[in-house]
Amino acid sequence: MTRFHTVRISAVAASLAVLAACGGNAETEAEETVAAASGEPAVIEERQENYEAIGDAFKAIRGQLESGEPDFAAIEASATEINERAQRIPDYFPAGTSVDEGYDTEALAVIWEEPAEFETAAQNFIDASAQLVTVAASGDAAAVGEQAKEMGGTCKACHDKFRLETD
Numbered sequence: 001m002t003r004f005h006t007v008r009i010s011a012v013a014a015s016l017a018v019l020a021a022c023g024g025n026a027e028t029e030a031e032e033t034v035a036a037a038s039g040e041p042a043v044i045e046e047r048q049e050n051y052e053a054i055g056d057a058f059k060a061i062r063g064q065l066e067s068g069e070p071d072f073a074a075i076e077a078s079a080t081e082i083n084e085r086a087q088r089i090p091d092y093f094p095a096g097t098s099v100d101e102g103y104d105t106e107a108l109a110v111i112w113e114e115p116a117e118f119e120t121a122a123q124n125f126i127d128a129s130a131q132l133v134t135v136a137a138s139g140d141a142a143a144v145g146e147q148a149k150e151m152g153g154t155c156k157a158c159h160d161k162f163r164l165e166t167d
């Protein structure tokens with residue numbers, strides 16, 4: 001019993017180390033990296049946390065724009081964080097982690113049925129967030145507002161097609 005637990009935990013730790021070391025190709029590692037308690041691939045929670053952080057950073061940008069006196073350095077930092085997190089999105093979707101597998105996720109099976117479209121949706125977001133970093137450095141509030149809206153459109157475009165509607 002105790003021995004079983006020890007083995008299991010070190011196996012999870014080892015696969016996490018592999019994941020950290022290669023930083024991609026999550027497919028096989030994710031299957032091994034199963035949260036012991038829930039039986040759910042750990043990658044699902046990781047991608048949800050990534051999206052949460054993206055959402056928080058976007059909220060911070062909107063807050064700055066609505067403040068009347070935007071701190072452009074803060075906007076640029078938030079946009080940079082969003083761009084870095086956007087680039088990780090494709091690694092967070094190993095096969096077998098859709099809502100159809102019974103997991104607590106809003107990832108629709110269409111992500112894997114139309115991988116090129118999903119990749120494009122992610123790339124559009126990466127590009128729009130990179131552009132927001134550039135525009136933030138200009139210190140032009142109207143232009144930043146426009147680009148933030150543009151980037152928000154790439155969130156919505158992906159959600160409309162690839163994320164389960166839950167409300």
Ligand code: HEC
Pocket residue numbers: 044047048049051052054055058089104105106107108118121122125151152154155156158159162163164
């Ligand atoms: C390439 C597709 C794609 C893009 C672009 C995208 N999302 Fe998502 N988002 C998803 C998917 C798929 C999920 C569901 C993930 C899951 O439940 O496993 C999700 C989930 C979320 C969640 C819920 C996370 C949770 O706790 O379950 C938030 C918040 C979110 N996205 C915000 C955003 C914001 C804000 C943007 C843009 C700034 C954005 N997303 C861009 C596909 C995308």
